[in-house]
Amino acid sequence: MSTLIVIGLSAVVVAIRDGEAVVLTVRPHDPLTGEASTLAGLPFGPFDPDGHRTFELALRAFVTEQTRFDLGYVEQLYTFGDKGRDAPLADVGAGAARVISVGYLALTPVPVDTSAPDTAWSSWSRFFPWEDWRQGRPILIDEAIAPALRNWASAGRGDEGERRLDRARTLFALDGALWNEERVLERYELLYEAGLAPEAARDRDRAWGLPAPEPQALSPAFGEPMISDHRRILATGLGRLRGKLKYRPVVFELTAPTFTLSELQRTVEAVAGVKLHKQNFRRVLDRTGLVEGLGRYDVETGGRPAELFRFCREQLQNRSTLGLSLPLIRDGS
Amino acid sequence: MSTLIVIGLSAVVVAIRDGEAVVLTVRPHDPLTGEASTLAGLPFGPFDPDGHRTFELALRAFVTEQTRFDLGYVEQLYTFGDKGRDAPLADVGAGAARVISVGYLALTPVPVDTSAPDTAWSSWSRFFPWEDWRQGRPILIDEAIAPALRNWASAGRGDEGERRLDRARTLFALDGALWNEERVLERYELLYEAGLAPEAARDRDRAWGLPAPEPQALSPAFGEPMISDHRRILATGLGRLRGKLKYRPVVFELTAPTFTLSELQRTVEAVAGVKLHKQNFRRVLDRTGLVEGLGRYDVETGGRPAELFRFCREQLQNRSTLGLSLPLIRDGS
DNA sequence: TCAAAAGTGTTATCCTTACACCCATGT
DNA sequence: ACATGGGTGTAAGGATAACACTTTTGA
Numbered sequence: 012m013s014t015l016i017v018i019g020l021s022a023v024v025v026a027i028r029d030g031e032a033v034v035l036t037v038r039p040h041d042p043l044t045g046e047a048s049t050l051a052g053l054p055f056g057p058f059d060p061d062g063h064r065t066f067e068l069a070l071r072a073f074v075t076e077q078t079r080f081d082l083g084y085v086e087q088l089y090t091f092g093d094k095g096r097d098a099p100l101a102d103v104g105a106g107a108a109r110v111i112s113v114g115y116l117a118l119t120p121v122p123v124d125t126s127a128p129d130t131a132w133s134s135w136s137r138f139f140p141w142e143d144w145r146q147g148r149p150i151l152i153d154e155a156i157a158p159a160l161r162n163w164a165s166a167g168r169g170d171e172g173e174r175r176l177d178r179a180r181t182l183f184a185l186d187g188a189l190w191n192e193e194r195v196l197e198r199y200e201l202l203y204e205a206g207l208a209p210e211a212a213r214d215r216d217r218a219w220g221l222p223a224p225e226p227q228a229l230s231p232a233f234g235e236p237m238i239s240d241h242r243r244i245l246a247t248g249l250g251r252l253r254g255k256l257k258y259r260p261v262v263f264e265l266t267a268p269t270f271t272l273s274e275l276q277r278t279v280e281a282v283a284g285v286k287l288h289k290q291n292f293r294r295v296l297d298r299t300g301l302v303e304g305l306g307r308y309d310v311e312t313g314g315r316p317a318e319l320f321r322f323c324r325e326q327l328q329n330r331s332t333l334g335l336s337l338p339l340i341r342d343g344s
Numbered sequence: 345m346s347t348l349i350v351i352g353l354s355a356v357v358v359a360i361r362d363g364e365a366v367v368l369t370v371r372p373h374d375p376l377t378g379e380a381s382t383l384a385g386l387p388f389g390p391f392d393p394d395g396h397r398t399f400e401l402a403l404r405a406f407v408t409e410q411t412r413f414d415l416g417y418v419e420q421l422y423t424f425g426d427k428g429r430d431a432p433l434a435d436v437g438a439g440a441a442r443v444i445s446v447g448y449l450a451l452t453p454v455p456v457d458t459s460a461p462d463t464a465w466s467s468w469s470r471f472f473p474w475e476d477w478r479q480g481r482p483i484l485i486d487e488a489i490a491p492a493l494r495n496w497a498s499a500g501r502g503d504e505g506e507r508r509l510d511r512a513r514t515l516f517a518l519d520g521a522l523w524n525e526e527r528v529l530e531r532y533e534l535l536y537e538a539g540l541a542p543e544a545a546r547d548r549d550r551a552w553g554l555p556a557p558e559p560q561a562l563s564p565a566f567g568e569p570m571i572s573d574h575r576r577i578l579a580t581g582l583g584r585l586r587g588k589l590k591y592r593p594v595v596f597e598l599t600a601p602t603f604t605l606s607e608l609q610r611t612v613e614a615v616a617g618v619k620l621h622k623q624n625f626r627r628v629l630d631r632t633g634l635v636e637g638l639g640r641y642d643v644e645t646g647g648r649p650a651e652l653f654r655f656c657r658e659q660l661q662n663r664s665t666l667g668l669s670l671p672l673i674r675d676g677s
Numbered sequence: 678t679c680a681a682a683a684g685t686g687t688t689a690t691c692c693t694t695a696c697a698c699c700c701a702t703g704t
Numbered sequence: 705a706c707a708t709g710g711g712t713g714t715a716a717g718g719a720t721a722a723c724a725c726t727t728t729t730g731a
Binding site for chain 1: 683
Binding site: 679686687689693697701702 | 705706707708709710711712713714715716717718719720721722723724725726727728729730731
C-alpha cells in the first residue's frame with residue numbers, strides 16, 4: 012500500500028506583550044509516554060477532509076480548542092512538503108504517512124492569558140535571537156554566528172566556498188552589507204544548511220534511521236529549536252509579517268482599539284526588529300490618513316500625557332499606499 | 345473508510361511572445377471517454393508521496409513530461425483546499441478523494457513551441473480580458489462588468505448591498521476609483537461570488553449533485569473559464585507576478601539574455617497590463633544598476649537602432665531596491 | 678527644578694513626474 | 705525630407721531624513 016498523505020495545519024499566532032512580539036507556543040505530548048515535549052511547537056492539528064470545508068475553518072477550530080483562543084486576522088503562509096523535514100512519520104491506522112505542513116499567520120490584538128495547559132506566549136527572539144536589532148547590531152552575530160558561517164564557507168570546495176560566504180555576508184550584514192529585516196527565512200535556512208540549527212542534526216540523524224539525539228548544549232546564539240519544521244514556519248511568518256507591515260496596514264491587527272502613537276511605534280519596532288525615527292514615523296503615519304486622534308489622553312506614560320488614536324478602518328478602501336514605510340534610524344538616538 | 349487526501353500540483357508557466365504575456369495551457373483528456381476537454385487547464389499532476397522528495401521536484405518532472413518543457417524560475421503560490429471548488433472527486437483505488445491544489449508560478453524566457461499534443465501558449469487576456477489596460481480602460485468593464493456587478497450589488501439585502509458596491513467600485517475602478525493592477529485574484533473572486541464567472545454555476549450545480557451543465561454562451565466579457573479551480577490559480581499567479589515585479593528583478597526571468605530597453609519595457613507592460621512612461625522607466629532602471637549596455641545594437645527596430653543590454657545577475661546580491669517601480673502614464677501618449 | 682516622554686517646525690536632499698528636445702536609421 | 709523609434713536634459717513638486725526645539729506631566 013502506498014504512503015498516505017496527511018495534512019498538518021500550523022499557526023504562527025502573533026501578539027504584542029509589554030512591547031515584545033510574542034508567539035503562541037505549545038508543548039505537545041508524546042502520544043506514547045504522555046510526557047510533554049522538551050521542545051516548543053506551534054499550535055497544530057491535522058486537517059480532516061471529511062469534517063472541514065476549508066483549511067481556515069479547520070485552523071480556527073483547533074486553535075480555539077487547543078489554546079482556548081479565538082483568532083482574528085488569518086492568512087496562509089506556505090505549504091511545506093520536503094521529505095526529511097516533515098514531522099516524524101506518523102502512525103495513521105493502516106501505515107506510515109507523509110505529513111504536509113500548511114502554515115498560517117494569525118494576528119491578534121491582546122495576548123489574553125490562555126488558561127490552557129502547556130500553552131504559552133514566547134518572545135520570538137528566543138527562537139531567532141539575531142533578528143532583534145532594536146538595541147543596535149546584536150553582538151552574537153559577530154561573536155558567534157559570523158565565525159561559524161565563515162568556517163562553514165571555507166569548508167566549501169571550489170567556488171562553493173565563495174558562494175557560501177556571499178550568502179552569509181548579505182544575509183547577516185557582514186563586512187559592511189546592509190541588514191534586511193525581511194529575510195528571516197533565508198537566514199534560518201542558511202543556518203540550517205550550515206548545520207548550525209540543532210534541527211539540522213536531528214533531521215540528518217533521522218534520515219539515517221538513528222534514534223532522536225539527546226538534547227545538546229548548542230550555543231544559544233543559534234536560537235532555541237522547535238519540534239518538526241515549526242521553526243521554519245515561524246521564520247516564514249516573521250518574514251511575511253515584516254514585509255507586509257510596509258504595504259498593508261496590518262499593525263492595527265496587533266493593537267488595542269485605541270493606542271498612543273508611541274505604542275504604535277513600539278509595536279512596529281517589535282515586529283520589524285529595528286528602531287524607527289519618531290518624528291518621521293508620525294509624519295508618514297498621518298499622511299496615510301489611517302489614524303485619527305480622539306482628543307483623549309493617556310496619563311500613564313511617565314511624561315507628558317499622550318493623545319489616544321484609533322485606526323480608521325473605513326478609510327481602508329481606496330487608499331493607494333496601504334502600508335507604513337519604515338523610517339529607519341542609522342546613527343544613535 | 346475516511347476520505348483520502350490527494351495533492352494536485354498545478355503550474356502557471358508564464359512567458360512573453362510577441363509582446364503578449366502567455367501562459368502554458370493543456371486540454372486534459374477525460375479518463376473515461378479519452379476525449380480532450382473543451383475547457384483549457386493548467387499543466388497539473390498528482391504529487392506522489394513515495395516517489396517525490398519535494399513538491400518542486402515533482403512539479404518540474406511532470407511539467408517536462410507533459411509539455412516537453414524545462415522550467416527555470418519556480419515559486420509556490422498558494423494551496424487551495426476549499427470543498428466544492430476543487431477538482432471533481434477523483435476515483436483513487438478504494439474510494440473518493442479530496443483534492444488539495446498546490447499552485448506554482450514558473451517563469452521562462454522563450455516560449456519554445458512545445459511539440460507536445462494538446463499543449464499551447466494562451467494569452468492570459470483570454471481568461472482575464474478586463475486586466476489589460478495598455479490600450480486604456482477596457483470598454484468591457486463599463487459595458488458589461490460594471491452593470492452586472494451593480495445589478496448583483498443591488499440584490500444584496502441590508503448593508504450587504506452597500507458592501508458589494510464598495511468592493512466592485514474599488515476593485516474595478518468604478519466611479520473614479522483608481523485601478524490597482526495587482527488585485528487580480530480579488531477581482532476574479534468577486535466575479536465568482538457574483539455568479540458571473542461560469543465556474544461558479546458549475547461548482548454550484550455539482551454541489552447539488554446535478555450533472556455538469558452544458559457549456560453556456562456566457563458573455564465573453566467575463567473571460568474564458570478553465571477546468572477545476574485553475575482560473576483561480578492563474579489569477580493568483582498573475583497577481584503575484586505583478587506585485588513581485590516591483591520589488592524583485594523577476595522580469596529578467598522572462599527576457600532573452602540580451603534585449604533592448606524597449607523590449608524590456610514592453611515585457612513589463614505585458615505583465616503589469618499598463619503602459620509605462622518611457623523616459624522614467626529608463627531612469628528608474630539604470631538607478632538600480634541591474635542592466636548593462638553592451639555597445640552592440642539591434643537594427644531590426646524600424647527606427648534608430650537600439651542598444652542591446654544584459655541583466656547583471658552578479659549585481660543582484662546587496663542591492664536594497666531589487667525591483668522596478670512602475671512609472672505610470674496618466675494622460676495620453 | 679529636572680527628568681521623561683509627547684509633540685511641532687524647518688531644512689537639505691533625493692526621487693518622481695512631466696515636459697521638451699535631439700539622434701540615427703529606412704523609405 | 706520625413707516618419708519611426710531610440711535616447712538625453714532639465715525643472716517642478718513631493719517625499720524622506722535629519723536637525724533642533726517646545727510642551728506637559730510626575731517625582
